[in-house]
Amino acid sequence: MTTFAELGVDQDIVDALAARGIIDAFPIQEQTIPLGLPGQDIIGQAKTGTGKTFGFGIPVVQRLGLNPEPGVKALIVVPTRELAVQVYEDMDMLTSNRSTSVVAIYGGKAYEGQIDQLKAGAQIVVGTPGRLIDLNNQRLLDLSNAAEVVLDEADKMLDLGFLADIEKIFQKVPAVRHTQLFSATMPGPIVTLARRFMSNPIHMRANDPDEGLTQANIRHLVYRAHALDKDEVIARILQAEGRGKTVVFTRTKRAAQKLVDELGDRGFNAAAVHGDMSQEARERSMAAFKAGKRDVLIATDVAARGIDVNDVTHVINHTIPDDEKTYLHRAGRTGRAGRTGIAVTFVDWDDLHKWALINRALEFGQPEPVETYSSSPHLYEDLDIPAGTKGRIVTAPKAQKSDAPKRDGGGKGEGEPRRRRRRGSGSDAGSGSTDAPTRTEDAPREGDGSGTHDGGGKEHHDGKPAPRRRRRRRGPRGPREGAAGTA
DNA sequence: AAAAAAG
Numbered sequence: 001m002t003t004f005a006e007l008g009v010d011q012d013i014v015d016a017l018a019a020r021g022i023i024d025a026f027p028i029q030e031q032t033i034p035l036g037l038p039g040q041d042i043i044g045q046a047k048t049g050t051g052k053t054f055g056f057g058i059p060v061v062q063r064l065g066l067n068p069e070p071g072v073k074a075l076i077v078v079p080t081r082e083l084a085v086q087v088y089e090d091m092d093m094l095t096s097n098r099s100t101s102v103v104a105i106y107g108g109k110a111y112e113g114q115i116d117q118l119k120a121g122a123q124i125v126v127g128t129p130g131r132l133i134d135l136n137n138q139r140l141l142d143l144s145n146a147a148e149v150v151l152d153e154a155d156k157m158l159d160l161g162f163l164a165d166i167e168k169i170f171q172k173v174p175a176v177r178h179t180q181l182f183s184a185t186m187p188g189p190i191v192t193l194a195r196r197f198m199s200n201p202i203h204m205r206a207n208d209p210d211e212g213l214t215q216a217n218i219r220h221l222v223y224r225a226h227a228l229d230k231d232e233v234i235a236r237i238l239q240a241e242g243r244g245k246t247v248v249f250t251r252t253k254r255a256a257q258k259l260v261d262e263l264g265d266r267g268f269n270a271a272a273v274h275g276d277m278s279q280e281a282r283e284r285s286m287a288a289f290k291a292g293k294r295d296v297l298i299a300t301d302v303a304a305r306g307i308d309v310n311d312v313t314h315v316i317n318h319t320i321p322d323d324e325k326t327y328l329h330r331a332g333r334t335g336r337a338g339r340t341g342i343a344v345t346f347v348d349w350d351d352l353h354k355w356a357l358i359n360r361a362l363e364f365g366q367p368e369p370v371e372t373y374s375s376s377p378h379l380y381e382d383l384d385i386p387a388g389t390k391g392r393i394v395t396a397p398k399a400q401k402s403d404a405p406k407r408d409g410g411g412k413g414e415g416e417p418r419r420r421r422r423r424g425s426g427s428d429a430g431s432g433s434t435d436a437p438t439r440t441e442d443a444p445r446e447g448d449g450s451g452t453h454d455g456g457g458k459e460h461h462d463g464k465p466a467p468r469r470r471r472r473r474r475g476p477r478g479p480r481e482g483a484a485g486t487a
Numbered sequence: 488a489a490a491a492a493a494g
Binding site: 079080081106107108128129130131133134135156161162165251252253274275300301302304322 | 488489490491492493494
């Protein structure tokens with residue numbers, strides 16, 4: 001492990017991190033900070049929950065001093081409002097020992113406070129595209145000196161739904177700038193597209209390519225959901241002892257609302273977050289979930305990316321995600337910063353094909369041997385969670401489809417991260433190699449490239465073992481007995 | 488097709 005000080009991080013930032021118990025840098029940080037500090041353009045790719053935010057954020061903060069121009073000097077663009085708040089908080093923490101001020105610019109909120117902070121001289125702006133462009137159009141946000149530009153969840157930002165806005169934003173920032181793109185997933189075509197906005201970017205991957213993209217410390221369980229009362233099963237999982245916080249993902253806003261109402265009727269402590277809610281209600285839900293006042297969060301994919309709540313033990317896909325990228329990001333809400341987690345997915349009858357695609361893309365290798373508790377999902381005929389099995393979801397071998405011998409540690413302990421060949425359909429497959437930074441070829445770029453950079457992902461940990469929540473959860477309809485411990 | 492993101 002390398003300390004942040006050894007990476008060239010300024011003492012005041014080292015101190016700010018230390019105040020939060022953060023001393024050692026994660027691999028993606030070791031890789032990108034030394035490159036970002038001198039202004040190298042970076043495409044930073046690392047698994048969920050491994051510290052990307054500081055990977056870009058620290059260089060951004062330290063490079064501000066190199067920019068003599070007034071006004072906003074750095075722009076960090078993210079796909080959701082909640083992520084804007086979170087990244088804002090991280091940047092605010094990093095700058096807590098210096099005068100640099102940070103502002104979050106996103107929709108659904110009053111303009112006034114945001115405008116005031118801009119006028120007061122905010123130097124780092126973290127925001128979502130719509131409001132950023134809105135304020136820029138109103139000449140209330142000048143981006144012409146923002147020589148540090150970051151796209152967090154970069155592949156999402158360059159996706160069709162956001163691309164036009166991102167192109168607009170890139171037209172407003174200096175042509176000579178430092179550009180950093182970070183995400184856990186970076187499909188090849190997106191990397192190609194990304195080069196257009198960068199100058200001689202280096203594609204850094206913190207993970208071993210043989211290892212695939214899934215987190216070794218997340219256990220994946222997949223169940224067919226036909227003839228299954230999903231709400232009932234979810235309720236049972238939520239009653240499990242040893243369960244910490246849980247995020248349940250649905251495909252639609254309506255389904256999320258319906259489920260949170262249903263669980264509320266059953267007496268669960270659930271909160272929802274989706275786009276049909278007021279921003280105020282969304283933030284209330286997130287705050288309550290983070291604070292532990294609510295221990296179940298029912299969400300649409302608005303919460304699939306980046307959101308960092310450090311004691312989420314379970315992610316439940318009430319509805320299967322659309323693609324393998326979304327699967328990875330959703331599952332990545334647990335198992336962060338070295339902790340373990342469980343991802344449960346229900347596959348409806350009509351979604352078997354979707355599951356097959358995800359299974360193949362992520363190389364879960366259903367037919368392969370199961371080596372450890374780690375990342376090997378299996379599709380079962382049905383779900384069988386014995387009533388007394390709190391906290392430990394037992395896989396039902398009877399229905400196992402695999403014909404390969406199964407060696408399984410049972411769900412516990414530090415399984416050796418299993419190595420898989422990865423090749424082919426993995427959407428995340430980047431073009432880079434793992435242990436060595438891969439230099440992507442130069443590509444024509446609009447503008448120029450002197451670049452500022454910064455990069456990072458948000459997830460960090462304090463290096464301490466996961467504080468296991470052993471709150472005993474008692475189901476609304478009566479506690480169930482069982483073994484405890486999710487990990 | 489859904490969700491997200493300006494109001």
